Each structure stands twice: as C-alpha cells, then as structure tokens.
Amino acid sequence: SLPDSTPDSNPPYCVFTSAASPSPRPDRGGGGGFSVITTPDEASSALNPLRHALDAPFFAPERLYLPRPYVVKDVPGKGKGAIATRRIEKGKAILVDPVRVLATVGYPSEVRREEVRGLLKEAVERLREPREVLELARKGEGKEEDVGSVVEDVMMTNTFGLTVGGVEYMGLFADLARFNHDCRPNAFIHFSQTTLAMTVWAARDIEEGEEITITYSPAGTPSRERRDMLERVWGFKCQCSLCTASPAEIEASDGNREEIRTLPDKVIELAQKGEFSKALESAGRLFSLAEQEGMSESIEGDMIEVVARLYYLVGDLDKALEWTLKVQHDITGYGVPGELGEQKLKMLQGVIAGLKRELVEKKAREKKE
Numbered sequence: 001s002l003p004d005s006t007p008d009s010n011p012p013y014c015v016f017t018s019a020a021s022p023s024p025r026p027d028r029g030g031g032g033g034f035s036v037i038t039t040p041d042e043a044s045s046a047l048n049p050l051r052h053a054l055d056a057p058f059f060a061p062e063r064l065y066l067p068r069p070y071v072v073k074d075v076p077g078k079g080k081g082a083i084a085t086r087r088i089e090k091g092k093a094i095l096v097d098p099v100r101v102l103a104t105v106g107y108p109s110e111v112r113r114e115e116v117r118g119l120l121k122e123a124v125e126r127l128r129e130p131r132e133v134l135e136l137a138r139k140g141e142g143k144e145e146d147v148g149s150v151v152e153d154v155m156m157t158n159t160f161g162l163t164v165g166g167v168e169y170m171g172l173f174a175d176l177a178r179f180n181h182d183c184r185p186n187a188f189i190h191f192s193q194t195t196l197a198m199t200v201w202a203a204r205d206i207e208e209g210e211e212i213t214i215t216y217s218p219a220g221t222p223s224r225e226r227r228d229m230l231e232r233v234w235g236f237k238c239q240c241s242l243c244t245a246s247p248a249e250i251e252a253s254d255g256n257r258e259e260i261r262t263l264p265d266k267v268i269e270l271a272q273k274g275e276f277s278k279a280l281e282s283a284g285r286l287f288s289l290a291e292q293e294g295m296s297e298s299i300e301g302d303m304i305e306v307v308a309r310l311y312y313l314v315g316d317l318d319k320a321l322e323w324t325l326k327v328q329h330d331i332t333g334y335g336v337p338g339e340l341g342e343q344k345l346k347m348l349q350g351v352i353a354g355l356k357r358e359l360v361e362k363k364a365r366e367k368k369e
C-alpha cells in the first residue's frame with residue numbers, strides 16, 4: 001500500500017511513497033521506489049493508474065542494451081552527459097528508467113515555499129537511494145544544509161512534464177536526468193503511463209564516443225524560439241551542435257523545419273485530390289528532412305498510417321504491409337499499450353490479415369499469368 005503523510009498545508013498536499021518501483025531496473029535489479037506529491041483530491045483519480053502501475057508487468061524491450069551502452073562524463077559547456085561506450089543501432093533501447101518523484105504541476109505556486117520544500121525533502125528521503133536524486137545537477141539555488149531546497153533545485157533542473165490518468169505531473173528520472181538536450185538529438189524518450197518508466201531509444205545509429213542526446217523542447221519551432229524556451233523554462237543557454245553551428249547552418253535548419261511543418265498538410269491535400277504518387281513523394285521528403293533535423297520521432301508517428309494507405313492506393317501491397325507493421329510497432333514497440341492502443345491493435349490486426357491475404361492472391365495470379 002502507499003503510506004501517506006499530510007503536513008499542514010492549504011490546500012493539503014501529501015507525499016505518497018511506494019517502496020517498490022513499478023519497473024525494476026533490469027541491469028541493476030529491483031527498483032528504488034517512487035514518491036508522488038499530490039492533493040488527496042487528485043490522488044483519488046490519479047492514484048488509481050499509479051496503483052495499477054505497481055501491478056503492471058515490467059516492460060523490458062527486446063532490443064534493450066544490457067549492460068548500459070554509455071557512461072556519464074563531463075561534457076564541455078553542459079556539465080555531465082551520457083557518452084556512448086559502443087556503437088548503438090537505430091531503434092534499440094538505451095535505457096529504461098523508472099520514475100523516482102512525480103509531483104502535480106500546480107503545487108509550487110499554490111503551496112508556500114517551505115511547505116513545498118518539506119514535501120520534496122520527504123518525497124526523496126523516503127526513497128531507497130536518496131543520493132541518486134540529491135547528487136543530480138542543480139542551478140545552485142539550493143542550500144546544502146536545507147535538503148528541501150536542494151531537492152527543489154534538482155527538480156527545477158531535471159524534471160520532465162508528463163500525464164498520468166489525465167493529470168499532469170513533473171516527473172524526475174534519475175538516470176535520464178544525465179542526458180543533455182540537443183536541437184538535433186540522436187535519441188528520443190518515451191513515457192509509459194502503465195509502467196511509469198521513461199525509455200530512451202536511439203533515433204539513429206550512434207557511434208562509440210558520441211554524446212547521446214534528447215530534446216527538451218518541441219523540435220518543430222524555429223531556433224530562436226527553441227533557445228528562448230530553453231532559457232525561460234530550463235534556465236540554460238543551449239550549447240548544442242546546432243546552436244553552436246554557423247548562422248548559415250542554423251538558417252538552413254530553420255528552413256527545413258518550416259518545410260517539415262507544412263509538408264503533412266501538403267501530403268493530405270494531394271491525397272484528397274487523388275494524386276497518390278505525388279503525395280508519397282512529399283511524404284518521402286518529409287521523412288528525409290525530419291531525419292536530417294533529428295525530428296523523425298515527432299513526425300513519423302502521425303504520417304506512417306497515411307503512407308501505409310497511400311501505398312495501398314497506388315497498388316504497392318508489399319509497402320502497404322511494411323508501413324502498416326510500422327504502425328503496429330508504434331503501438332506495441334514502446335511498452336504496454338493502453339486501452340486506446342488495444343482498440344487500435346485489434347483494428348490493425350484485421351487490416352494486416354487482409355493485406356496478407358491480398359498479397360497471397362496477387363502472387364498466385366502473377367504465377368498463373
């Protein structure tokens with residue numbers, strides 16, 4: 001069960017801690033537990049999915065590198081970072097990291113500062129390995145003798161926004177917290193509401209010695225907006241490979257991102273006009289630009305299904321099947337599918353079976369001719 005404590009606060013916020021982690025770390029064994037800071041009201045809706053998470057089977061991606069394929073080292077201009085210790089293949093999982101602290105987004109402004117710090121201190125001290133959190137990067141605002149202020153600083157420097165059961169949280173993942181931002185990242189993260197773990201996936205092949213990076217900001221915005229957002233929300237000046245590149249390269253990247261923004265509508269427009277081959281050409285350009293900009297993850301998801309249908313419409317059944325299997329992988333490949341995912345999977349199974357049947361019939365016809 002999740003023991004609770006309710007320090008005097010208005011509105012009352014509580015710390016709920018579970019000694020177990022919903023997703024144990026496969027390479028270290030066991031989990032260090034996790035703490036949730038929320039109001040009892042929110043807890044009544046939000047804690048249900050959280051309780052389920054403890055019963056959820058741990059999702060260990062088949063393609064997870066064990067032992068970890070990186071070390072944490074100093075990186076010029078960025079503090080520490082994750083450096084690949086071997087070649088990492090595109091599509092493989094680099095890390096599965098169970099959540100350590102979940103805090104409802106509203107609490108810092110609503111609850112008095114000392115109370116926030118008290119809750120944060122408690123949330124972290126109840127974990128099996130508080131040092132994993134206390135030793136993370138900080139902006140330097142916390143005072144060593146005040147553990148609550150240290151945790152507050154760690155949270156401000158390292159948390160990601162996420163949703164569980166319709167409630168928004170700030171989530172702290174102690175291992176993921178070492179991955180730096182890049183405007184052209186080579187990896188992406190995926191959060192599972194079922195296991196409450198964040199998985200880092202390789203977005204492209206990563207060479208030994210290369211830094212493994214993710215994006216902290218929506219990738220589609222122009223460079224100036226991204227940099228402003230990183231300064232405002234995350235509090236640092238981006239020193240990534242793109243932001244330190246020449247003005248011409250930055251301008252070219254902004255141009256690509258503008259085109260990436262408009263291409264999905266163009267693909268749909270062409271498809272609606274019945275110009276399926278042209279639509280496929282535009283989709284191809286979209287994927288290639290997205291790969292160049294380290295944005296494949298955010299773009300491909302929406303368009304894969306469209307491309308599968310387009311291939312079907314131009315009569316390329318092999319490709320239609322290949323892309324439909326990609327849609328299926330998008331649902332099952334990153335963890336336990338939710339309710340919506342299950343519904344979609346059922347629908348897809350029908351489509352896949354139909355395509356396979358059509359392919360067999362087509363091949364039989366071709367043989368006859």
Ligand SMILES: C[S@@+](CC[C@H](N)C(=O)[O-])C[C@H]1O[C@@H](n2cnc3c(N)ncnc32)[C@H](O)[C@@H]1O
Nearest residue numbers: 078079080137177178179180181236238239240
């Ligand atoms: C989640 S932590 C990443 C790991 C951190 N570098 C460390 O030493 O533990 C976020 C902090 O890392 C630094 N950082 C991450 N990405 C950066 C980038 N592209 N340029 C400069 N600093 C970066 C910033 O100080 C930021 O506040």
